[in-house]
Amino acid sequence: xxxxxxxxxxxxxxxxxxxxxVLASALSGQGHEVLVAADGxxxxxxxxxxxxxxxxxxxxxxxxxxxxxCKRLKADRATRDIPVIFTTALTDTAHKIQALRLGAxxxxxxxxxxxxxxxxxxxxxxxxxxTRALRVQNAExxxxxxxxxxxxxxxxxxTRELAQRTEELHQAKEQLEAELSExxxxxxxxxxxxxxxxxxxxxxxxxxxxxxxxxxDWLVVMPLIGVLDDARAERALETALRGATxxxxxxxxxxxxxxxxxxxxxxxxxxxxxNALRLVGARAVISGIRYEVAKTxxxxxxxxxxxxxxxxxxxxxxxxxxxxxxxRVSRRGAPRNRAAP
Numbered sequence: 001x002x003x004x005x006x007x008x009x010x011x012x013x014x015x016x017x018x019x020x021x022v023l024a025s026a027l028s029g030q031g032h033e034v035l036v037a038a039d040g041x042x043x044x045x046x047x048x049x050x051x052x053x054x055x056x057x058x059x060x061x062x063x064x065x066x067x068x069x070c071k072r073l074k075a076d077r078a079t080r081d082i083p084v085i086f087t088t089a090l091t092d093t094a095h096k097i098q099a100l101r102l103g104a105x106x107x108x109x110x111x112x113x114x115x116x117x118x119x120x121x122x123x124x125x126x127x128x129x130x131t132r133a134l135r136v137q138n139a140e141x142x143x144x145x146x147x148x149x150x151x152x153x154x155x156x157x158x159t160r161e162l163a164q165r166t167e168e169l170h171q172a173k174e175q176l177e178a179e180l181s182e183x184x185x186x187x188x189x190x191x192x193x194x195x196x197x198x199x200x201x202x203x204x205x206x207x208x209x210x211x212x213x214x215x216x217d218w219l220v221v222m223p224l225i226g227v228l229d230d231a232r233a234e235r236a237l238e239t240a241l242r243g244a245t246x247x248x249x250x251x252x253x254x255x256x257x258x259x260x261x262x263x264x265x266x267x268x269x270x271x272x273x274x275n276a277l278r279l280v281g282a283r284a285v286i287s288g289i290r291y292e293v294a295k296t297x298x299x300x301x302x303x304x305x306x307x308x309x310x311x312x313x314x315x316x317x318x319x320x321x322x323x324x325x326x327x328r329v330s331r332r333g334a335p336r337n338r339a340a341p
Contacts, residue, residue: 008053013037040064057090074103211244225258233269257288287316
């Protein structure tokens with residue numbers, strides 16, 4: 001149970017009633033007060049009457065979507081300091097970067113783990129509480145400085161004491177300027193670090209992405225992009241096997257056009273994936289075989305007789321479609337020749 005001082009007012013926005021109910025129940029169970037909204041317009045309307053401590057915002061909603069709602073919240077002086085966490089099924093890097101640039105503090109991908117969401121909520125509520133406490137301390141410091149100034153003005157007749165107080169104020173000013181200068185440098189360093197983190201995360205998310213893209217109900221493509229180490233190759237193998245089994249596909253095309261190099265371990269994993277796919281009734285095609293990759297495979301002297309290879313993805317798809325048509329014609333048998341009239 002939270003301490004009463006730790007309880008917060010949280011606004012949850014989602015056009016899915018099930019998601020609203022799950023999040024509201026979880027947050028209420030932690031002792032928080034919860035407001036709900038079904039679209040961006042309701043979010044903007046809610047904050048006019050009551051300011052939440054944090055907003056869980058779905059990106060895709062009717063009328064005003066989450067991105068536009070976040071943009072308007074950050075443009076308003078009264079609401080721009082409210083931390084916003086996006087909870088959305090949009091997993092591509094572009095949307096995540098868009099959310100962070102609009103001012104969101106975090107981005108949780110659906111389907112999410114309830115414990116993860118609660119931990120992130122607690123983290124950002126703690127940051128908000130510390131920020132508020134810092135503002136209160138700064139306000140108190142400013143008040144004390146004003147009171148001291150008033151007191152020194154009243155004692156203007158005491159020259160000696162006035163000189164001493166003036167010197168004290170001068171030293172305090174220098175110290176404050178030094179602290180402000182240090183804080184400015186820290187803010188600039190943090191901004192630079194945040195930009196680097198966003199860039200690294202974007203690049204890493206792109207490299208770790210190994211989706212299965214359906215071309216037909218029996219043919220899927222797995223584009224592999226970036227550095228392909230042993231761990232990523234193993235994940236690609238698992239994804240391909242799971243997708244081939246669940247979707248009952250016949251052909252999986254591993255497209256390595258975006259892979260800068262392929263070492264022995266990765267090549268062996270790709271061939272192992274081809275063998276594993278045969279066990280579940282599917283075939284593997286490796287497309288995007290450039291000169292460097294072909295040279296590596298040849299130098300490794302790996303057995304590639306059981307794996308079809310193509311220089312481009314287009315040729316790989318065309319080959320799979322052609323082989324499928326040829327197989328159908330073969331099963332039906334050659335058409336009979338008509339008798340001459």
